[in-house]
Amino acid sequence: MITVTDLRKVYQQGNREVVALDGVSLEVPKGSIHGIVGHSGAGKSTLVRCLTLLDAPTSGSVSINGAELSTSRDQDLRTARRRIGMIFQHANLMDSRTALQNVAHPLEIVRTPKNDIRRRAAELLRLVGLAGFEDAYPSQLSGGQKQRVGIARALASDPDVLLCDEPTSALDPKTTDEILALIQELTQRLDLTVLIITHEMHVVKRVCDSVSLLAGGRIIEHGPLRDVAANLGSELSRTLLPLPASEPLGAGAVLEILYSGERASAPMLTSAARRFGIDLNVLAGSVETLAGTQFGHLRIQLPDGADPAPVAAYFGEQGVSVRLAEKDAV
Numbered sequence: 150m151i152t153v154t155d156l157r158k159v160y161q162q163g164n165r166e167v168v169a170l171d172g173v174s175l176e177v178p179k180g181s182i183h184g185i186v187g188h189s190g191a192g193k194s195t196l197v198r199c200l201t202l203l204d205a206p207t208s209g210s211v212s213i214n215g216a217e218l219s220t221s222r223d224q225d226l227r228t229a230r231r232r233i234g235m236i237f238q239h240a241n242l243m244d245s246r247t248a249l250q251n252v253a254h255p256l257e258i259v260r261t262p263k264n265d266i267r268r269r270a271a272e273l274l275r276l277v278g279l280a281g282f283e284d285a286y287p288s289q290l291s292g293g294q295k296q297r298v299g300i301a302r303a304l305a306s307d308p309d310v311l312l313c314d315e316p317t318s319a320l321d322p323k324t325t326d327e328i329l330a331l332i333q334e335l336t337q338r339l340d341l342t343v344l345i346i347t348h349e350m351h352v353v354k355r356v357c358d359s360v361s362l363l364a365g366g367r368i369i370e371h372g373p374l375r376d377v378a379a380n381l382g383s384e385l386s387r388t389l390l391p392l393p394a395s396e397p398l399g400a401g402a403v404l405e406i407l408y409s410g411e412r413a414s415a416p417m418l419t420s421a422a423r424r425f426g427i428d429l430n431v432l433a434g435s436v437e438t439l440a441g442t443q444f445g446h447l448r449i450q451l452p453d454g455a456d457p458a459p460v461a462a463y464f465g466e467q468g469v470s471v472r473l474a475e476k477d478a479v
């Protein structure tokens with residue numbers, strides 16, 4: 150479990166203060182994967198640096214399985230840091246070393262006995278699906294294979310937490326999915342707590358159990374994937390379940406509806422149309438499964454002059470989220 154409490158980071162730029170993190174609190178349970186998304190400048194890199202204590206937070210605390218990191222000093226801090234494995238966008242392997250030697254590097258630093266290093270590094274390469282590649286040099290490996298070596302290296306210190314900073318941003322879609330599947334498998338197998346910082350919503354959809362949206366150094370939305378997706382109109386819901394742009398067919402009101410689970414759109418639309426004696430036009434729609442729950446997101450238009458209020462109320466009674474679509478979103 151990783152617990153971040155009221156983390157603040159203020160940089161001094163000349164005589165100006167830049168508040169990069171403004172009271173970030175976060176709790177990620179053991180065995181789960183949490184995504185952190187946000188636009189450029191939101192504070193993602195600062196958060197990574199403060200979590201690993203490469204940069205000292207101005208105030209606030211970070212703890213892993215109850216052990217406080219932010220108050221650790223020197224030797225303690227080095228030991229504490231080993232509880233966090235890091236994966237970056239590029240694996241940054243040492244070109245002159247083989248895959249096995251790259252994985253062995255963190256073990257050499259802490260003076261692990263030689264025989265144990267070889268055995269452990271080979272075991273880690275097997276764990277990430279690279280058995281047989283022990284003697285390959287980085288130049289002989291694909292991008293995905295290099296990232297696997299990077300993951301094996303991150304696991305060498307037997308960490309509790311895996312911090313992944315844009316782990317798939319440099320990979321093609323197929324390799325991205327393979328690496329994400331590996332991260333998911335390792336999370337379960339090794340009971341890791343995983344934090345993924347990413348700008349790719351695909352990553353969040355594919356592997357995250359919960360997600361936070363960082364903006365201006367603050368977490369402005371957070372929660373289990375299913376809950377944030379169900380919050381119609383929120384920024385995370387819009388990015389998780391996007392609708393294509395559409396042209397309105399006249400001057401009638403446009404509603405956006407979001408349903409999940411067992412409910413299917415067709416009977417609901419038909420019954421609303423029958424009940425109010427109107428036609429409902431579907432302008433755009435998408436159906437997606439997130440965290441095991443199926444979501445349907447539709448933009449529908451009522452005929453000219455039809456009052457949207459009772460129709461919206463009817464959808465609400467059916468347990469469907471509904472709102473009047475913003476004009477510029479149509």
Ligand SMILES: Nc1ncnc2c1ncn2[C@@H]1O[C@H](COP(=O)(O)OP(=O)(O)OP(=O)(O)O)[C@@H](O)[C@H]1O
Binds near residue numbers: 161162167190193195
């Ligand atoms: N060393 C620093 N000194 C002064 N200001 C900084 C420093 N590092 C970051 N900042 C500022 O803190 C804010 C957050 O920056 P940060 O790099 O954490 O954002 P980010 O979400 O990682 O952005 P990107 O996705 O573009 O990397 C920005 O306003 C940035 O200018």
